[in-house]
Amino acid sequence: MSDSDTVGRPGAPGLARGPRGGAAPDTAPEAPISTPKGSGGTPTQPPKVITRPGDKIFKALTVGSGVFVVAMIALIGIFLLIQAIPSLADNQANFLFGRDWDADPEGGLAFGVLDLLLVTVFSAVFALIIAMPVSLGIALFLTQYAPRRLARPFAYLVDLLAAVPSIIYGLWGAYVLAPALSPISTWLNENLGFIPLFATGTSNLAIGQTIFTAGIVLAVMLLPIITAISREVFDRTPSMQVEGALALGATKWEVVRTTVLPFGRAGYISASMLGLGRALGETIAVLIILSSTTSHFGFSLFDGGDTIASKIARAAQEFNDPRGAGAYIAAGLVLFVLTFVVNAFARAIIAGHKEYE
Amino acid sequence: MAKRIDVKDLNLFYGKFHAVDGVSLAVPPRNVTAFIGPSGCGKSTVLRSLNRMHEVIPGARAEGKVLLDGEDIYASTVDPVSVRRTIGMVFQRPNPFPTMSIRDNVVAGLKLAGEGDRKKLDEVAEQALRGANLWAEVKDRLTRPGGGLSGGQQQRLCIARAIAVQPDVLLMDEPCSALDPISTLAIEDLIQELKKDFTIVIVTHNMQQAARVSDQTAFFNLAGVGQPGRLVELDDTERIFSNPSQKATEDYISGRFG
Numbered sequence: 001m002s003d004s005d006t007v008g009r010p011g012a013p014g015l016a017r018g019p020r021g022g023a024a025p026d027t028a029p030e031a032p033i034s035t036p037k038g039s040g041g042t043p044t045q046p047p048k049v050i051t052r053p054g055d056k057i058f059k060a061l062t063v064g065s066g067v068f069v070v071a072m073i074a075l076i077g078i079f080l081l082i083q084a085i086p087s088l089a090d091n092q093a094n095f096l097f098g099r100d101w102d103a104d105p106e107g108g109l110a111f112g113v114l115d116l117l118l119v120t121v122f123s124a125v126f127a128l129i130i131a132m133p134v135s136l137g138i139a140l141f142l143t144q145y146a147p148r149r150l151a152r153p154f155a156y157l158v159d160l161l162a163a164v165p166s167i168i169y170g171l172w173g174a175y176v177l178a179p180a181l182s183p184i185s186t187w188l189n190e191n192l193g194f195i196p197l198f199a200t201g202t203s204n205l206a207i208g209q210t211i212f213t214a215g216i217v218l219a220v221m222l223l224p225i226i227t228a229i230s231r232e233v234f235d236r237t238p239s240m241q242v243e244g245a246l247a248l249g250a251t252k253w254e255v256v257r258t259t260v261l262p263f264g265r266a267g268y269i270s271a272s273m274l275g276l277g278r279a280l281g282e283t284i285a286v287l288i289i290l291s292s293t294t295s296h297f298g299f300s301l302f303d304g305g306d307t308i309a310s311k312i313a314r315a316a317q318e319f320n321d322p323r324g325a326g327a328y329i330a331a332g333l334v335l336f337v338l339t340f341v342v343n344a345f346a347r348a349i350i351a352g353h354k355e356y357e
Numbered sequence: 358m359a360k361r362i363d364v365k366d367l368n369l370f371y372g373k374f375h376a377v378d379g380v381s382l383a384v385p386p387r388n389v390t391a392f393i394g395p396s397g398c399g400k401s402t403v404l405r406s407l408n409r410m411h412e413v414i415p416g417a418r419a420e421g422k423v424l425l426d427g428e429d430i431y432a433s434t435v436d437p438v439s440v441r442r443t444i445g446m447v448f449q450r451p452n453p454f455p456t457m458s459i460r461d462n463v464v465a466g467l468k469l470a471g472e473g474d475r476k477k478l479d480e481v482a483e484q485a486l487r488g489a490n491l492w493a494e495v496k497d498r499l500t501r502p503g504g505g506l507s508g509g510q511q512q513r514l515c516i517a518r519a520i521a522v523q524p525d526v527l528l529m530d531e532p533c534s535a536l537d538p539i540s541t542l543a544i545e546d547l548i549q550e551l552k553k554d555f556t557i558v559i560v561t562h563n564m565q566q567a568a569r570v571s572d573q574t575a576f577f578n579l580a581g582v583g584q585p586g587r588l589v590e591l592d593d594t595e596r597i598f599s600n601p602s603q604k605a606t607e608d609y610i611s612g613r614f615g
Contacts, residue, residue: 148415240452246413248466248518249442258465262456 080333087326095330099296101311103327111327113308113334115297120307120335122299123211123286124279127218132272134219135226139268142227143234144256155231162224170288173217178208178289185212189302201302202293209291212301217285222275229274233267234260266350273346277339283309308335359386359556360426360525362407367421368585369402369411376402378585380421382575384526389552391567391594392560394577395609399586400560403577404528407558408444409437425525442470445519449531451511453503453518459486460499462514466522481521489517490547509540516547520555527551529559533566545570564610568598576606 088095090109093102098112138158142151185205192198203210241259250258291304292314306314312328319325362384369377377399384390392400405411406419409430422429430440445466453462463482464472472478482499486492491513495506503514512532519527529548533541548570551557561567567574575591590603601607 238452240448240450241454243410243413243448244452244454244515245465247408247410247441247446247448248469248522249438250469251438254469258454258457258469262454 077333077336080329080336083322083326084330084333085326087323088330090323091327096334103315103324105321105323109323109327111330113331116306116308116311116331117334117338118297118299119211119303119305120280120309120338122297123215123218123307124276124282126211126215126301127222127279128272128276130216130219131222131226131275135223135230135271135275136268138223138227139230139234140256140260142231144252144260155228158224158227160224161220162228166221166282166285167288169217169221170285173213173285173289174209177217178210178213179206181213181216182206182208185210185302196299197301199298199300199302201298201300201304202295203291203302203304205302207291209289209304210302211290211305214286214289215301217289218279218282221282221285222279225275225278226268226271229271230264230268233264233271237263269349270346273342273349276342280307280339280342281309281335282307283313286310287313308332359554361386362526362556362558363422363424363427364403364407365422365424367403367406367419367423369399369406370418370420371414372416375585377406378587380588382588382591384556384558384573386556387552387554388573389548389557389559389571390591391571391574392558392577393562393564393567393574393609394586394589395579396562397586398577398579400575400577401530402586403588404530404558404560405446407526407528408446409440410446412437442466442522443524444526444528445522445524446528447512447515447519447530447532450535451508451515453506453511453514455502455504457503458500459495459503459506459514462503463517463521465518470522482517485517485521486514488520488551489513490543490550491517507540509536509543512536512540512544513547516544516551520551524555526556526558529557531560531562534562541566564598568594574598576601576603576609578605578609 087103087109092108092110093100093112095111095113097114098110099115100110100112101116102110142155142158146154182205185208188198189200189205193200201210237260241263242255245255245258286307287310290306290310292306293304295303297303297305308331312332315324315328319328364380364382364384367377367380368375380399380403382390392404394400402411407423407430409419411417411419419431421431423431425440425444429435430444453459454465457465460479460482461468463485464478467478467481472481483492483496486495491510494510495514503511506514512535516527516532533544536544545566548557548559552572559567559570571594573591574594574597576589576597577586578589579586589605590597590601592602596602597606598610601610607613
């Protein structure tokens with residue numbers, strides 16, 4: 001009995017007497033060998049571990065998938081780098097701190113990514129500032145307040161927002177939202193114009209092709225992403241904790257504050273960062289909404305301009321010269337690194353909130 | 358502080374399921390009452406109905422009266438939140454708030470009630486931790502998270518949290534079932550001390566525990582599968598374990614069924 005019990009268990013040299021029940025015949029020839037070949041008689045050599053073919057295949061598949069995803073990211077990075085280097089070498093301007101973008105190879109390359117980067121971050125952060133509290137409200141409503149009958153279809157509806165193609169958001173933003181926001185942005189500009197955020201920008205407020213409009217559209221696009229993840233996390237608040245708070249005489253809101261929010265905080269933050277990554281990379285909606293401009297970005301919500309992604313998309317038609325294209329690819333590399341940094345930042349925040357459970 | 362409880366013809370439901378049928382019992386103040394009975398007989402449900410925790414489960418409802426010193430806690434004018442502030446509860450598995458420090462866990466109830474004075478809170482935290490026999494073990498690490506304590510310490514922390522608000526009654530739902538024998542003993546000793554100040558109702562699966570800690574014992578049983586649970590008898594603990602008046606009780610405590 002004891003012999004057959006140790007078959008197949010790693011770390012039991014010399015006890016393997018063959019496969020149990022006659023399965024896995026490929027292990028049979030190795031089974032009687034008590035010390036591995038080539039061990040030179042050293043007793044410290046780790047014993048041969050018996051594995052079954054099913055395990056080998058499955059392990060190979062999972063390791064392969066893991067390696068694949070890492071390799072993909074590395075390859076994308078390497079591709080961007082290789083394509084960008086020649087153009088960066090020819091660049092007449094400071095790439096990271098230059099504010100003018102001239103990627104026309106005829107007149108000599110002089111491109112700086114700073115303005116594009118600023119507009120990208122500015123619009124994405126503005127979108128996040130709107131989307132985070134609204135998503136939190138929706139997620140809490142769905143998990144804590146809405147009756148079950150209502151919560152399910154409502155959650156489905158919010159998820160549906162994620163399924164709307166971004167071109168539709170772009171059209172809606174440019175042709176419906178932009179003119180509708182015009183009175184609000186005019187009022188903000190007239191009354192709060194002394195704050196740089198609401199100062200007169202490069203875009204015509206009557207038409208509304210501003211970062212203000214783009215940010216609000218982006219916020220709507222982020223809602224389903226942040227809401228979906230936050231909802232899942234809030235739903236998993238241990239009922240023990242909720243009952244503990246209720247038994248102390250906590251009201252509904254106090255239960256949320258003492259149990260649901262601390263429990264879901266890390267998930268909510270990571271959801272928001274995921275949304276931020278989405279907003280940074282959003283292309284077509286921003287491209288349609290924002291008016292392009294030759295002026296510098298002035299840190300106003302009523303500026304036009306371009307994000308990195310929309311700038312690349314605008315120019316994609318003219319990628320016939322590799323040096324000009326290389327300039328845009330260099331900008332793409334900056335976006336790539338930026339999303340990496342955002343993700344690392346999110347992980348650092350989550351790691352700081354590990355005390356739950 | 359300690360108040361008496363009178364339950365009058367209490368029926369409890371989960372949706373359409375009739376879980377507990379017509380329970381009437383009296384719990385005198387400064388007294389330990391144990392609820393015993395087989396699983397599913399409704400003893401935990403009855404316990405949870407005593408501070409209106411039963412109704413937080415969707416679809417659950419209660420019919421009948423639970424009088425706390427003569428006042429019906431199920432009266433339409435009574436706010437369940439204020440009921441739970443005066444009737445504390447300790448659960449089967451220790452459930453301190455994991456993101457809060459030990460001190461903040463203890464005073465969580467007071468903070469909910471609006472007490473903001475730091476000095477007052479510190480005083481109460483010490484009193485409650487002393488009352489729960491935990492002060493000596495944690496006094497040097499009050500700012501550390503409550504989740505870092507051992508299971509038995511966590512359960513005493515939960516007791517400290519419950520008594521910090523000076524409740525009229527303390528309900529305990531199998532407070533020792535997740536603990537080792539030594540921690541169990543510590544909690545049982547604590548119950549003996551707490552009964553000087555509080556009215557205590559405890560649900561337990563451990564009949565020796567019921568015999569050790571309680572003054573009176575209520576035996577609950579099911580009439581059959583799918584039938585509601587009901588109270589078979591309530592008497593002094595000594596009588597229940599030596600000379601119960603019902604045969605079902607005698608069968609249960611001596612380990613005979615059917």
